[in-house]
Amino acid sequence: MVSLAIPSDIAFVILTVVTITAAIMALHAKELIYGAVSLAVSFIGIAGFFALLDAPYLAMLQIAIYVGAIVVLILFTIMLVRRDQAPEIDEQTNSESPVGLWLAGLLALAISGVVALAGASLPTGEPPANLQVSDLGPVLTSQYPVPLIILALLLSASLLGALVLAKVER
Amino acid sequence: MVSLTSYLIVSAALLGIGVYGLSVKRNAIRILFAVEIIVNAANLNFAAFTRYMNPPQVSGQVIVFYSIAAAAMEAAVGLALILVAFRLNSTIDVRKLNKLKG
Numbered sequence: 001m002v003s004l005a006i007p008s009d010i011a012f013v014i015l016t017v018v019t020i021t022a023a024i025m026a027l028h029a030k031e032l033i034y035g036a037v038s039l040a041v042s043f044i045g046i047a048g049f050f051a052l053l054d055a056p057y058l059a060m061l062q063i064a065i066y067v068g069a070i071v072v073l074i075l076f077t078i079m080l081v082r083r084d085q086a087p088e089i090d091e092q093t094n095s096e097s098p099v100g101l102w103l104a105g106l107l108a109l110a111i112s113g114v115v116a117l118a119g120a121s122l123p124t125g126e127p128p129a130n131l132q133v134s135d136l137g138p139v140l141t142s143q144y145p146v147p148l149i150i151l152a153l154l155l156s157a158s159l160l161g162a163l164v165l166a167k168v169e170r
Numbered sequence: 171m172v173s174l175t176s177y178l179i180v181s182a183a184l185l186g187i188g189v190y191g192l193s194v195k196r197n198a199i200r201i202l203f204a205v206e207i208i209v210n211a212a213n214l215n216f217a218a219f220t221r222y223m224n225p226p227q228v229s230g231q232v233i234v235f236y237s238i239a240a241a242a243m244e245a246a247v248g249l250a251l252i253l254v255a256f257r258l259n260s261t262i263d264v265r266k267l268n269k270l271k272g
Contacts, residue, residue, distance in 0.1 A: 008172055009172060012172045012176065016176075016180050019180070019184070020180070020183055020184065020187070023184055023187045023188075023207050024187055026203050026207070027187065027190070027191040027195065027200060027203060027204060027207075032197070032199055032200070035200065035203060036203075039203050039206065039207075042207065042210070043206075043210065046210045046213070046214060049177070049180075049214055049217070049218075050214075050217055050234075052172070053177075053217045053218060053221040054221060054226075055217050055221070055231050055234075057231065058213075058217060058231055058234050058235070058238075061235065061238055062213075062238065065238050065239075065241075065242050066206070066210075066238070066241075069242060069245075070206065070241070070242060070245045073245060073246065073249055074199065074202070074203075074245070074249065077199065077249045077252060077253060078199060080253060080256075081199070081252065081253065081256045081262055099193070100189075100190050100193035100194035101190055101194070103189065103190070103193055104186040104187065104188075104189040104190030104193065105186060105190075107182075107185065107186050107189055108182045108183050108185060108186025108187075108189075109186075111178075111182035111185065111186075112178075112179045112182045112183075115175055115178040115179060115182065116175065116179075119173075119175045122173075122174050122175060122222075127222065127223070127224040127225060127226055130225070130226065131226050131228055135228050136228055136231055136232065136235075139228050139229065139232055140232055140235070143229075143232075144232055147236060151236055151239050151240075154240075154243060155239060155242070155243055158243035158244075158246060158247050159243070159246055161247055161250070162246040162247050162249070162250035163250075165247070165250035165251060165253070165254055166249075166250040166253050166254065168257075
């Protein structure tokens, strides 16, 4: 088990660096397109975290939905929106007040502090992984069937709503 | 062995980045980026907590499943709203979208 522990540590550090750097880049890249691409990199990092947490189904779902659907949707919207307006807004992001930075930093520090204080009472040892992807299906359909149906209805309703909203009246 | 605390701290850092983007950025699409980052931080927390339960439970993964689907809806509707706002005002700077201001 010791030989397995070291690679997972290294993978965790690499994933942390990639995810957080890409998330910062997504908000700070000069061009919106580059921001969307680094948002995709950040989502792939989160998928790596899911794989590290023995949730391969979530990793697959993360890549399929976030990277495959949401980022592509964002890229299409950027292409539809940007004409000559985009550079103007990008310049305006330079005149940011530091209050937001302080607020966010304080929030992250406070949560990290609480987590570090509560660390003693949190479970430390990683219990053995005995879950399979096939365990997810029965729970989803037998234990939570109503939320699944509501989710399906909500998904089709919201996509129809998005279509109606984005439709051009002629 | 990676501890649960490390995952929680990574998640808190992602939440901080998202809140920063939410409070500072003026471009509506960047604000959507920040929302997605915050949702991802929450998902990471659910997956980590459910993995470190003893014995490991699958219900946290179910919650992440729902959350990812909800994020997909939110992105679709949000982007449609941004398109409409751009069509009506020819800008997506959220500080200029203040027609409702009294």
